[in-house]
Structures are given as structure tokens and as C-alpha cells.
Amino acid sequence: MSFISDTLARVKPSPTIAMTNKAMELKAAGHDIIGLSAGEPDFDTPDHIKDAACRAIAAGRTKYTAVDGIPELKSAICAKFRRDNGLHYDTSQVTVGTGGKQVLYNALMATLNPGDEVIIPAPYWVSYPDMVTLAGGVPVIVPCTMENGFRLTPEALEAAITPRTKWLIFNSPSNPTGAAYGREDLRALTDVLLRHPHVWVLSDDMYEHLMFDGFEFVTPAQVEPALHDRTLTCNGVSKAYAMTGWRIGYGAGPVSLIRAMRTIQSQSTSNPCSISQYAALAALEGPQDFLTEFRRVFQRRRDLVVGRLNETPGITCPTPQGAFYVYPDISACIGMRSAGGRLIDSDAAFATALLEETGVAVVFGAAFGLSPNFRISYATSDQVLEEACRRIRAFCEGLQ
């Protein structure tokens, strides 16, 4: 009998982290590697945020804090929801965790009983199904095709709901596709949810501030106020404020849920890092104008990558509305052989051959539940992206 629990046999480590580690190892061994697999902005955390953290250290704010966040940060989060989303929460309806990841995990741990189902539109962020499994639930994967803009349709949502459905996980703009839902798309989904009052919504709004071409960001509790009392609206500072390493995320929802999540957190991580909480407070309360510049740079990079990939034989790349990912389709490459003699019989084989023959690290689509595709994170310089796209094109031109 294995010493490791049976649950772990059903859970896999994050494939995006695995790919990033593999690329780092190859780089450390002297190979010429371009890593496009990590999901984090390449910008540095803005100075006023770093300064707030330094001040927190100097002032001795280095002790345990309230389990799910300092009151000042919770107030700033309430103000953020009012300002950006027109959502009204009291501080008792807010929780702060060690990254958005922990907030989502706490929510699932606090609510799932064995056999409870969680609807996850695919392609999905790699962690959702495994988190659901770890919490004892059953991930119900609903494929969302490129033809539908990688968006969940109301018909597919309706068909996936059963009496065991507990949550729908909703993520717009999406990791890995960058696809976002407009108000009308979202309204069609919330109409379905209104007919099924037992289904709650876990809205992962992590990429809220990274929207392009003036596309309006909307979140379920805002579009349909009747869902307010069965929605956990999650967000964080990682992506918008270039703060992935600080590990601060937050969520807002009904008090009973927030209280249950606090219990999970109190028995696992106690509280998010005190210093990071003061940094997050500065991020939310400080100037927001640099977000416009972040968006402008990301939109330019998106256009560069989408343009280059669509000039590449075998690749079709839709234009995403947000985030910093593209999710091109490589159906036309499947069944071919690379210049290095590798059979490309899956998107995993494509990504492996691409890494080994050209040094470009991407993440294969199967990791996100929809194939054959791969994900590029374009949160890196134009120069690096140009070179990566040149290598991808040379690789695809070499396929036979």
C-alpha cells in the first residue's frame, strides 16, 4: 500500500509549472531557450507598492494578522468592487488569501462533498480540475470550441447542469485563451443559472484589467444582481499589478461561505503574508493609471504574436480580447514529422519537439483540456517574441 494518499493518484502537478521548470533547467545547462510558458507579467512591481512593503517592515508589521486579511485591506477591496464593478460588499463578505489560488481552493474545500459536481468550461486554467478533485468533487468538463470563440454557450451550460452541480467556474478573460465574455454573452449564461438556483458561481476575474480594444469587462454578480448571493467573485493583485510573487488574492461573497473559507485558512496557512497585505493595500488604493500603459504594451504584443502566428503554415490563431495568452490551433500539423524526425501525433508531441529542436517553451493544449492547441504567454519583450515566432515558423515550415 502506498504511503501517499489515494486522492493524490488522481491529481497531477501543474503542467505549466512543469514546463517552466523544464525550460529553466535547459537554460541553466547552457541551451538557448525562450520561455513562453510562465503566466506572469514581465513588468516589475511598481515602486509605490514596493515602498509600502518596505514601510510595513520598518513599522514592524511583521506579525500574524487576522486570518483572512487586515481590516484596511478588506475595506480597500470593498472600495475596489464598488469602483470597478458596481458591486456592494461589506468587509464581513470579503476574504484575503495567499494568492487567488488559495481563495479558489478554500472555496472548493469549504463547499464540496464527495461526488459534488463542478462545471469547468474547457480550455480551463490548469488548476481548476485538480483543485476540485483534491476537494473530493467531480470536475465536469464542458468543451468550448474555437468556432464559438472558446466561450461557453447557454445550451452547453444547461446540458451540463445536474442535481449534483454545486458550482460553475467562470473565468473571463480566460487563461489560456484570452477569450472574454461581453455583457450579452454573460447575460445568456446568467439566464440559465437563474433557472437552477442550486448552482453557485465561482467567478475568477484575475485578468480583469487586461482587456483590449476597449472591450468592457463584466462579472456575473454585476450583470445579474439576483446571483449576488450565490456568487464568489475572486480577484487578486498578481496579474494586474505585476505582483505574482507577493501572493495576495481575494474573494467576496455571502458571509456563511466566507466564514467557512476562513476556517479552512485558519487551519492551513493562518493568514496571508502581513507585508504583502500592506503592499496589496497600496496597489488597490494607489494610482491606477499605469494599468493603461500595461494594457497598451500587452495589446501591442498580442497583435505582434497573432500576426506572426497566422503567417505560419499549419497554425490558426484567433485574436483574444484579454489576458496575455494566445491559444493557436495546430490541427493541420498533426500527423506530420518534424525536421528532427519526431512524429507530431499530439499537441504534447508538438510542444516537446518545438522545445527540443528550437528551444521555444510553450504549454501543450491537452494540459488545458482542449486539443490540438498550445498556449503562448506573451508577457515578454517584443524582441523575444519576434525571435520565438521566427523559430516557431521555421519549425512549422520544416514539418513534412
Ligand SMILES: Cc1ncc(COP(=O)(O)O)c(C=O)c1O
Ligand atoms: C485564471 C487564473 N486564476 C487564478 C490564478 C492564480 O493567481 P494567483 O494565485 O497568483 O493570485 C491564475 C494564475 O495563473 C490564473 O491564471
